[in-house]
Amino acid sequence: MSIPKEPRQLMINLMYLVLTALLALNVSAEILQAFTLVNKGIGNTNTILSEKNNQIVTGIQGKADEGEDPRAKEISADAANIQKVTADFYTYVEYVKDSLINYTGGLIEDKHHKGEMKLKGESDTERPTTLLINKKMASELKGKIEEVRIEYVKLLQKWNGEGKVSQLTLNIDEEQAKARHLSWEEFNFYKVPTVAAVTILTKIQNDAKSAESTVLEHMASQIDAAKIKFDRMTAMVTAPTSYVKRGNEYTADIFIAASSEQAQIDVYLGSFTSAVEKDEFGVFKEIESADIPLNNPQKVDVAGGMGKIKEIASSTRQFQGVISLPDPIKPGMFKFYPFEFGYETFEVGEAVVSPTAMNVLYIGVDNPVKISVPGYTSDKVNASGCGIQKVKGEEYVARPSAPGIDKINVTVNTGDGTKSHSAEFRVRRIPDPYPYCGTSKGGTMRIGEFKQVNSITAKNPDFVFDINYSVSGFEMVYAPARGGNVVSDVSNTKNFSSLMDDIKKKAKPGDTIVFPRISVKMPDGTTRQLSLSFKLIG
Known part of the structure; x- marks a missing residue:
């Protein structure tokens, strides 16, 4: 059972639960009278809910007439339709109540409350069972409840209200019935006094009105939902x-x-x-x-x-x-x-130290340069010369193309015009790298390492830039220590040829290996010729 929001509704629900629990213990005149009072209270609440729901529908229709939200007309039509579904169901349950009242003797004057009527067969438990259980009227009611609930759920799902489905009070709760091995119909109407059965039916009408209110309130909230309300x-x-x-x-x-x-x-x-x-x-x-x-x-x-x-x-x-x-x-x-x-950012009062004897740029690599003018943001500063390009902020890279002397020219937009400054740089080619056979760059090499090497490489760990040098070919000369034949071969890649691999197998400590020509492609586009030699040791 869903928990209602209104205090009056909550109080009536609690009284209803207490009375149904007492009903299983005793059917006294006091309990029957209490059911009559609760039935009246639920009926009054139904009237209040009907008025509230009518006000919501009127408000939705007003929004539809304003025409500001294109969905309002569709919501208004759905609201009117769900009201009709509820009204038809309410009328049907009223028909079931009337049938039950007539079947149990109708209404008679209440002797204890002048001017009021009461059920003639209010304590009768047989006739309600015959009409509602044996003649299947309760089963038909159960089917109607399920049909109406489906309509409520459809509308909530249509208007993004899946989270509200659990709040619908109109439902078929069979957990308690199953716990007592009874059907929903038997749990609610078997051997139940007429006055209790009528109260249960009124409560079902109340559940329908409350569920209708949940649906209508949600649909009303969807109008203008896409508008952001600034506060x-x-x-x-x-x-x-x-x-x-x-x-x-x-x-x-x-x-x-x-x-x-x-x-x-x-x-x-x-x-x-x-x-x-x-x-x-x-x-x-x-x-x-x-x-x-x-x-x-x-x-x-x-x-x-x-x-x-x-x-x-x-x-x-x-x-x-x-x-x-x-x-x-x-x-x-x-x-x-x-x-x-x-x-x-900029630094205030920071000293600038420039090594004037080391203002060197290299061809073929990205030379990082930082350019700033105190008092001006980097977007006001431009630079040219030495193939310079801006990376971001004060960071640049220079890519000079020819050796010699070149300048980087700096221009700053002061707001009143421009100011210029230039700095002179020496442009140099990248120094020759060192050729390597394994870990050896000349002198001696252990025979075990030589037999494992398959290529010649070039690198320069002393240079300021980390550069990938490419060996494009080399010549190898093998001179045995014991006066054997001198053998040479040429490879057009960095890797040893098959003849060189045979030399590795035959080589012994004391033999000399010479690489008189090693061709290395440089980042600046030139090819450098290097050489390397070493004696094999054990």
Whole structure:
């Protein structure tokens, strides 16, 4: 049994449960009179519920007439239909009550309460059993209850109210009946006095009215559900920057911002997916989806209807994210509102130390360069020369193409014009790497390691950049220590040839291995010729 919300309804339900429990123990005049009182109380509650439900339907119709929510007319039609379903069911149960009253002798004047009528056969337990159980009228009633409940459930499901289904008071609860090995019909009407049976039927009417109220209230809540109701107004000031050079112009926008604490928003940061788009005015489009349109989304704390970001500022920072709002009309769907912003930091009074004798750039690699102008943000600074390209903020890479002397030119937009500065750099080719056979780069090599090596490599652990050098070919000369024939062969890859593999098998301590020509392709496009030799040791 669902728990009603109204105190009056709750009190009547409790009295009903107590009386039905006492009924199993004794059928006294006092209990019969109590059933009569409860029946009247439930009847009065039914009248109140009918008035309440009529008011809800009138309110829904008013919203439909306003025409602001396109769904209101459909909701209004459904509300009128469910009222008819309830009214037809209420009339049917009234017919069952009338049939029962007539079958048990009708109504007679109550001698103890002048001007009132009472059931002639109020204590009769045989005739109600005959009519409701033996003649199957209770079974027909059970079927009607199930049919009407299905109609209520359909409407709740249609208007996103699946969570309200458990609140429907009109249902067939067979748990207690099964516990006593009885059917629902027997549990409620077998050997039950007429007055109790009538009260049970009135209670079923009450359950229908209460369930109708649950459905109508939910449908009414769905009108304008998609509208966000703002409950807070705040003055806001936004400015392109809060750091302004003396004499420059400062600008700011001042406006009223509306927010909603009731709106269940979530804020996420990440990187935009392809679902995020802007319109022709450069404004982000609203997105309706079940999935967050971000790569690696991270949730942000929300307080007072606003997302809160707090972190220690470091270098340049760019944010992309979305505000998520559940779609009240489509369960499982969300409306996403993309945004992006960022900041960059600067140091106040920081000393700048530049090694003027080491201003060297190398050809073929990305030379990292940091460019800043104190007092100006990085978006006001531009650089050119030495193949320089901006990465982000103050970070650049230079890619010079020819050896010699070159310059990086820096221009800053001061607001009143531009200022320029240049820095001179020496451009050099990358130094030759060292050729390696295994771990040896010349001198000696253990015979066991030599027999395991299958290729020649090149690297330069002393160079400032980590570079992948490519060996494109080499020549190998084998000179036996005991005066045997000198053998040589050429490989056009970094790997040993089959003849070289045979040499490895025959080689012995004391033999000399020479690589007079090793071709290495460099990142700057050139090919360097290197050499290597060593004596094999045990």
